[in-house]
């Protein structure tokens with residue numbers, strides 16, 4: 001059995017690139033457009049691929065069926081709830097696949113061992129790309145920056161509807177909300193459209209705001225969250241704090257608290273982020289958070305946090321109390337922070 005563990009882990013990247021191949025060939029879109037179970041020969045014809053490659057496509061599909069990406073019956077292939085998320089009109093998680101498999105960046109992983117041999121805080125990304133930090137990298141490489149923005153938007157598409165449906169009361173009684181580091185605006189658009197009386201603002205760095213969604217349902221402000229955040233009674237921080245080390249998180253949380261206090265109307269911070277749980281009864285979720293933790297460590301020099309680690313930064317930033325909502329949204333949780 002041990003030999004299987006090593007071989008399986010060793011070849012895990014094949015899973016990654018089989019999924020990437022399905023995205024590149026738009027297999028989900030083709031099966032969706034077919035409208036009923038799609039036989040292999042029809043799938044091959046729609047791409048189109050040469051006849052002699054049809055059996056190769058069949059083998060790729062067998063792996064993807066095994067991984068739960070597609071389902072197969074005698075009549076042909078069908079989408080699963082997982083592959084529905086890859087559809088552009090679903091959540092476009094194909095954008096997420098393209099971001100994490102971006103050729104120029106994915107090569108850094110073959111040098112992972114090197115970061116352990118040197119002292120200092122340089123991330124693997126900085127080491128391979130002459131000291132360039134992740135946020136400089138996304139700014140200077142527009143193609144990668146766009147993939148990142150689209151990837152974040154796809155995750156928001158996949159979970160914002162569930163967040164608003166599960167926790168509408170979180171937004172009760174609020175007058176205005178700023179989505180700090182809100183990317184191109186997918187999450188804030190969901191909030192603004194669900195709660196039309198809540199005045200919403202998207203806030204991010206200038207080069208990201210330049211690419212933001214155009215919508216009348218929310219305002220747009222550019223700036224640096226370490227310097228100034230537009231006043232509001234609610235600050236929304238979705239997948240922001242896991243981008244930063246503890247000291248930077250405390251700076252962001254303190255800045256958010258000052259902003260709410262300056263508004264003189266009470267209020268709260270709403271965090272959507274991962275809470276590491278090693279006792280989870282969902283091993284896939286635990287494994288996924290561990291993978292994201294290593295991704296954050298090596299691209300951004302940041303980390304995912306356990307309940308205790310969240311407690312420590314929240315209290316150190318001066319908040320009086322907080323509440324973690326028990327239902328998970330994918331691997332994300334919601335934490336409300338009270339002044």
Ligand SMILES: C[S@@+](CC[C@H](N)C(=O)[O-])C[C@H]1O[C@@H](n2cnc3c(N)ncnc32)[C@H](O)[C@@H]1O
Pocket residue numbers: 135152153156180181182183184187203204205208223224225226237238239240243
């Ligand atoms: C991981 S993304 C999260 C995007 C969005 N909140 C979401 O969940 O889709 C982090 C965001 O923080 C923004 N960001 C990074 N540094 C920032 C800063 N100093 N001030 C404002 N936004 C910043 C990035 O441009 C990016 O859009």
